[in-house]
Amino acid sequence: MGSAYTPGLAVSARAVVEKVRRLPIKGRVLVEPGQAVGPEDAVARAELPGDVETIRVAEALGLEPSELGDKLRVKPGDLVEENQLLAEARFLFGLMKSEARATTSGTVDFFSTVTGHLGIRKPPIPVEVKAYVRGRIAGILPEEGVVVRTTGALVQGIFGVGPERVGRIAVAAKRPDEELAESAVPPDCRGLVLVGGSSVSLAVLRLAASRGAVGMVVGGIQDSALTEYVGRRIGVAVTGQENVPVTLVLTEGFGSMPMAARTFGLFTKLAGRECSLSGATQIRAGVQRPEVVVPIEFGDGEVGAAKAEGGGELNIGTPVRVIRVPYFGMLGEVTALPAELMTLESGSHVRVLKARLADGREVTVPRANVEIIAG
């Protein structure tokens, strides 16, 4: 019966959150199991192989690659310094010479007698992975990373942009259905994650950034404003790497959409607390959603499972939000669940439900076009 699409977005005041923090390549874990970590603490480190610089030795010496044999002064595996002599050839009884020198410091990676090229690999590039959330190390992935566990509140958004950031929650909107106004942005936003209502304009987003905000959580944003903010139109929904001053998390979608009352109420209670947020989104198999994690230490037995906002079964009386036109964004309550398929105006023959909207109208919508909400 409950065939509604459920994005499974968690909105929970008391949850256990585990974050796997993994290096891109094998490296060294810097922490111990059970150790307390802060969001900015490095938990693992690795060294990415350096770039290779190719030197055209044969060309520099004016010889064929096959003639280089005894002219080389280095071999693969040797450490070389910048400007060090790599190969040398003498002509006219030693009166004239040509040479090839290292253009960078590093290790000789290869030499090819076919091309006459020699590769120097530059020193490795260190990479670190931070804990991202305040918590404890719950597990070690040898040579790869760690699992950081924390308890607290978790809100998953439906779409976001911008990298992982840490800040303090400040609820800027008065109501979940109001557009965030310029006057609602505090004069000093340094380190703040602003929580808005139904939407935010480009001007307000930029104002918040100029006043030092690190994050923004709102119901929706217009596509055109997002495009301007990111500096390009996002094609494929794989985000998180955008170079934006404020990481943005949308809880509902595009356009102006009132933030779910429960989500807004939760943020109101969390005002002033430290949170970690990420805009990383991937919509496909292996879904990744943007999120806000607010670490809170609870007493034993106080932690509940993260509750998915869209989960559950449709029944008479279930509160729903319509997620497609013509009733897009409207809230209502299920009044009937007819078993037979119905033909829509579009001509599709599908399973539907009837819902009474907040404005009193009773409407028919495809079951695929609603999300169950927790009020």
Place this chain on the structure above:
Amino acid sequence: MISPSSDAAVPGGSSAAAPVPDRPKPLILPESLKVILATDCGSTTTKAILIEYRNGEYRQTFRGEAPTTVEAPFDDVTVGARNAIVEVEELSGRRILDPNGKIMTPAREGTGVDIYVSTSSAGGGLQMAVAGLVRSMTAESAQRAALGAGAIVMETLSIDDGRHQHERVGLIRNLRPDIFLVSGGTDGGNKSHVVEVAEMLVAADPRPRFGTTFRLPVVYAGNKEAAPEVAKLLGDKFAFEPVENLRPVLERENLGPARAAIHEAFLHHVMSHAPGYDKLMSWSPVPIMSTPHAVGKLTQEVAEKRSINVLAVDIGGATTDVFSVFEGAFNRTVSANLGMSYSVCNVLLEAGIDNIVRWLPVDVDPAEAADRLRNKMIRPTTIPQTLEDLALEQAVAREALRLALIHHRQLAVGLKGVQQQRSVADAFEQTASGESLVDMMKLDLCIGSGGVLSHAPRREQAALMMLDAFEPAGFTDLAVDSIFMMPHLGVLSTVHAAAATEVFEKDCLVPLGAALAPAGQVRKPGEEICRVTVKGTAGGSEEVIRAGEMKLLALPTGESAEVTAEPARRFDCGAGPGRTVRRTVRGGTVGLVLDGRGRPIALPADGTARREAIRRWMTALGLEIGK
């Protein structure tokens, strides 16, 4: 059990699945297969179909589907496959799985099946990077080899691609391909450049997508003289697989061996590391085929059997695949980021919102339309409730299909860099090396597949989407895949070609009818551009095609008609401008569409006039406009 490989000296020369040497070839007698179970494990759903031999014919009887389970928490593709099979069990009343969840073979009264076959594109399908020397020659041939093997080509690198060496190295390092294909140089030619490509790969040290323990497969299909040097560089660091050069001489492509090696690497390296595939492979005596490979195979068989030119398209949520067979040359392209859900905003990005809304019969604010498409991207399984919303979705489909065809035409070309001896006639026709093989005037059959086409509420909508996006010229038959079973039938054709063909004709292919579209530029709307005489079993009629107008004539499925087209001087129906063409056309659920919009279709620039024209065309095809 696998059809023999047949390489052609044409771009994308047809190739078949490679034999898998490690597995003993099972002896399967086609006539022993009476109950066949096939699955396609897609990136989001796994579709199972049952095919049964009843009353002297093979028919597709039941279908089930379930979400694909290659991701956490299941991490096992067979869970989703079993769920889809259970749905088939429930609908058919046939018990297929034993208490341990294994498929029972052979079929007995009410239980089991005679064979199980499967295709897969789960986990994002086969993703490859290719490298060659010259972008328009070996690199392009390599790209065709990879695409023909069913891969998504993530990146094509070449010595002349305008990038610096360190940029190429950085790019390769960031990719996480399943397989790397290295090509370059003709046999006996210069070795140093192709060795340079190998050096680039060593410097980049790319990582495979699945697992951290196995070595990235690298297929080498370049200058055979350079193979030992390349092997020295790559042999220790990669799963190195040298095969015959894919461009042994400039004038010839030899894509078969590279494609076979890619297919084998896909099965042995990539699939065996994907979650649950070892189990899935053990269920079937037939190697699992990548989904596009199977669809391509079936497209080729249709073209070969009917001796026609075919264009098939599969528009999915994330990608759009285009397959074509023109004059025997098979080509496939995948537009990795053109699709109707996950990639819908990439269509918005590439086509632009103005190009999308131009197909709408009513005025819609472009900014609002863009917001709607973004919401479709983040909630991909919602469905259009209103006609206007459906029109927006189908407008996106037109642009995705249009762009995918442009992409396809760019790659489905004759060999570049080849000197051609030209006759006077050739010179007049302006044939050149590198010209696209896809000639819409020569297209005989256009097949549409994928949700937006297969499940359009009205078949007329599917026909109009294909006409608008592909602009076939002259006479063209149109069809859609009823429930997207071309992959299943593609893999089935490797063990029972006759059954696959029978089910394809009877249950898979839904003929929509035919279109007659005189090619030429419309100058004066309303002017007569073609006279048409139709003689069918139910009588005949004389028709006139007027510039800028469309007309639909009834021609039901199973019927055919003799059509004579007498185009005006500037218009061409296939025999040249002004020349009469006679053709027998087959009917379908839509009928015979007379399309007088000219080629290319010229949409009025003025918004009001354009919407009025679109409403007229929709009405001509019996479609409602909406509010």
